[in-house]
Amino acid sequence: MGIVLGANQYGKAETRVVRIVRDTPRHTIRDLNVSTALRGDFAAAHVDGDQAAVLPTDTQKNTAFAYAKRHGVSSPEDYALALSERLLEAAPAATGARVAVDEYAWERIQVDGTGHDHAFVRRGQEVRTATVGRTREAVAVESGFRDLVVLKSTGSEFKGFLRDEYTTLAEADDRILATSLDATWRHRADPEDWDASYAAVRALVMATFATTYSRALQETLYAMGRAVLEAHDDLAEISFSAPNKHHFLVDLAPFGLDNPGEVFVAADRPYGLIEATVTREEP
Ligand SMILES: O=c1[nH]c(=O)c2[nH]c(=O)[nH]c2[nH]1
Numbered sequence: 001m002g003i004v005l006g007a008n009q010y011g012k013a014e015t016r017v018v019r020i021v022r023d024t025p026r027h028t029i030r031d032l033n034v035s036t037a038l039r040g041d042f043a044a045a046h047v048d049g050d051q052a053a054v055l056p057t058d059t060q061k062n063t064a065f066a067y068a069k070r071h072g073v074s075s076p077e078d079y080a081l082a083l084s085e086r087l088l089e090a091a092p093a094a095t096g097a098r099v100a101v102d103e104y105a106w107e108r109i110q111v112d113g114t115g116h117d118h119a120f121v122r123r124g125q126e127v128r129t130a131t132v133g134r135t136r137e138a139v140a141v142e143s144g145f146r147d148l149v150v151l152k153s154t155g156s157e158f159k160g161f162l163r164d165e166y167t168t169l170a171e172a173d174d175r176i177l178a179t180s181l182d183a184t185w186r187h188r189a190d191p192e193d194w195d196a197s198y199a200a201v202r203a204l205v206m207a208t209f210a211t212t213y214s215r216a217l218q219e220t221l222y223a224m225g226r227a228v229l230e231a232h233d234d235l236a237e238i239s240f241s242a243p244n245k246h247h248f249l250v251d252l253a254p255f256g257l258d259n260p261g262e263v264f265v266a267a268d269r270p271y272g273l274i275e276a277t278v279t280r281e282e283p
Pocket residue numbers: 158169215216217218244272274
């Protein structure tokens with residue numbers, strides 16, 4: 001039996017691109033981590049050592065910087081759309097390009113109640129993500145975030161679960177629910193404003209987390225997904241990955257203290273990992 005090359009792709013991972021707009025004294029900043037990959041007919045490079053069709057990863061990195069200037073970064077999605085188009089143009093052997101962008105948010109430093117023109121502080125919350133997958137026929141855009149850490153100190157229970165001889169978990173009527181949420185959502189139409197679309201989905205996810213009584217993290221994920229798809233007709237699907245950051249009640253009885261849901265130990269590992277996609281029914 002012969003040996004053949006299977007699936008392959010190549011590109012430059014984690015190019016750190018920082019774009020400042022300084023046309024006026026009030027600057028803006030977009031801080032990106034950009035990964036590009038090409039796939040297609042690159043068999044000769046693998047099998048014969050022939051680089052004729054290979055657009056170097058160094059060039060892909062340079063293009064990421066050049067496009068931050070030429071095209072600009074009005075949003076991670078818009079930038080990734082432009083960069084993916086250019087990479088397909090530049091590499092005729094490629095059938096597909098994938099551009100994945102992480103964005104780190106900065107906000108203006110407040111001085112005497114106003115945001116400074118050119119001094120910023122890193123906003124330490126989630127990382128925003130955008131991924132464009134482009135072929136010569138089609139383009140798909142996914143937006144999302146990683147590591148949005150949220151917690152509610154009541155309004156969450158977990159009970160009525162299946163028990164067997166290895167089950168020791170006590171039923172919880174009122175527990176802490178905490179997670180470091182990852183989410184990605186797939187667009188079926190481009191919104192007018194990528195930043196506004198991102199902000200709206202993020203806000204809705206958080207509001208639903210806050211206001212939905214949770215009988216399990218599974219129910220919370222579904223509620224968040226349903227709320228997003230109901231409100232945003234332009235989205236096809238949303239997926240969540242949510243580690244259940246367990247908070248266990250500490251037994252303070254040895255110290256003569258009661259503990260009605262006040263002192264917890266935040267456990268590190270292991271953690272439950274709850275994942276779900278919420279999608280639309282086939283027509
Ligand atoms: O929200 C939860 N879902 C589970 O499936 C689960 N399993 C578990 O032990 N605790 C929890 N919590």
